[in-house]
Amino acid sequence: MAHAQFDAVHLEVRDTYAVPAESEPLRRFLAGEPRLSEPDEYWEAWAEAVKDATARGVTVRRVRVVTEPLSDYQRWLLTETDDNIEAGEDIRYIARHLVREVPADDAWVIDKTTVGFNLVDSTGKPAGAAVTTDPAVCGLYREAIERLWSLATPFAAYVNGLQ
DSSP: OTTOSSEEEEEEOOSOOOOGGGHHHHHHHHTTOOOOSSOOHHHHHHHHHHHHHHHTTOEEEEEEEEOSSOOHHHHHHHHHHHHHHHHTEEEEEEEGGGOSOOOSSOEEEETTTEEEEEEEOTTSOEEEEEEEOOHHHHHHHHHHHHHHHHHOEEHHHHHHHHO
16 A cells, blocks of 8 residues: 555455464454454554545545345444444445456456556455556456445445444
8 A cells, every 4th residue: 555646445255364463353352352452563564554544535435245134244344343444444245245356356456557456365354465567457456446436335334334
């Protein structure tokens, strides 16, 4: 996102992730324990990157394609998303059953010309990253994200609809 000049859009298509930095907050949520009052370094770094990008005029968006009923991970993520929005992200949700075609992999589309893939293994653990500027791949993800975005519900309305 540091190189974005106009926009950075993240497509999330998995119902669960196994990000090491998220294990303790997720465990606390599932155990009914309160959130820690102080954010961790992982989150602080992300929030600063978003704030820096938005301060430069970059639009940061995220669209989450989720299976309903929500997985434990996605239920937890709902409790964390206000932090992303406060940092400057615009986040929308769409139920998987409402859309026919969804790309198989999560990706960031930066300035409509670069796609960065968050690679994961079969258990959802991070397995690296890949970046491409291939116009066909960029076009595929750009079109998919814009189609999903136009159908998706803003975070606050999505949460209110769940209650």
